Amino acid sequence: MTGATTTRLSLRRQLLLWLLLPQLVLWAGGGLLAYRIALSYAEKAIDQSLTQSVRALARQVKPIGSGLLIDFPRAAQDVLEQDPKDRISYMVSSPPGQFLLGNQTLPQPEEGMVGTEGPLLYAAEIDGKPLRIVALDVNYGEVNAPQTLRVQVGKSLAVQQRIARELIADMLAPLLAAGVLLSLAVYGGIQRGLAPLTRLTAQLENRSVNALSPIGMTQAPNEVHALVQAINGLLDEVARNVNQEKRFINDAAHQLRTPLAGLISQVELAQRENSDPVLGARLTKVRTGAERSAHLVHQLLTLARTETTARREPLDLAALARDVAREWTPRAVAAGVDLGFEGEEHRMVQGDALQLREAMANLIDNALRYTPRGSAVTLKVEADGERTRLLVEDS
Known part of the structure; x- marks a missing residue:
């Protein structure tokens, strides 16, 4: 016999799969969304800090005639550059791109993007590390000889990413614990909900082959009651059919027993009165067949009188x-x-x-x-x- 064996999940496993899998997907999706939101808020905080820094630095650049006085104390520079992992770099150039002061490696924005109306925020990289930079142009000089000064302040995004990861860890750890507790509660609920089916299965497994009495379940959900009623209806129909068969067998056996007994008696009389050996052999065969039929009738009567449920x-x-x-x-x-x-x-x-x-x-x-x-x-x-x-x- 050939055929493919199909492995089917149990109802308990299907419920666990459909209840816990969406929870896992939502937990992972929620974690990713929370990470994006945390990065967004951290970026807004950095942008606000950089904007304030570039405006403060621009105020320290004072035009004197056609020249500039940059009043940027050394202590302020040390504060900006004190943390190697979160250092704030700056650059002053005039004209824009022509280095005057600060960190010469700060990337320049695209041409024409920076104006004097307000700071420009843009992303860049230095040595493969992400950087957030703000640039502001300041006009100075005589009316007939205008000049432009560009002030740039940049900050690494490493701290922003670290803060986001720490925030996500602080958020997801309680959510993971809550998810585990919820999973245990779901599993317990499924076990409790399927308990009537387990009891029904146990009742059916413990019943004997001939036990056709109704199944009793008083404390069970409506769905299980409907199943039990359907099974009881089937058992009742089978019991009626069995009783009808027993009545038919009993009636047929009774009808056959008397003629067979008479046939055996007549054959015995014929054997005693017969002297022909050929006829005697035939009578013996007839008697043997009648006795076998009588034995079969006796067995049918015993079967018909046997109770549906065996007594133990x-x-x-x-x-x-x-x-x-x-x-x-x-x-x-x-x-x-x-x-x-x-x-x-x-x-x-x-x-x-x-x-x-x-x-x-x-x-x-x-x-x-x-x-x-x-x-x-x-x-x-x-x-x-x-x-x-x-x-x-x-x-």
């Missing part, structure tokens, strides 16, 4: 087997077969004595019919740990 009560299987062996001893002697019992003296089990007796009788009858004369048939009851084995062996 404590009984001594060894004593029951010895009793059945004694009942079949005369039949075994007539068939020329040695019928005996071996095994435990006493062996207690849970079962239905009537059905067990009928099962042993059927097995012994089958063995006696097809075992040659002079053979042996043994009924055994053996202990196998906590289990009990019942056997009918022939030679």
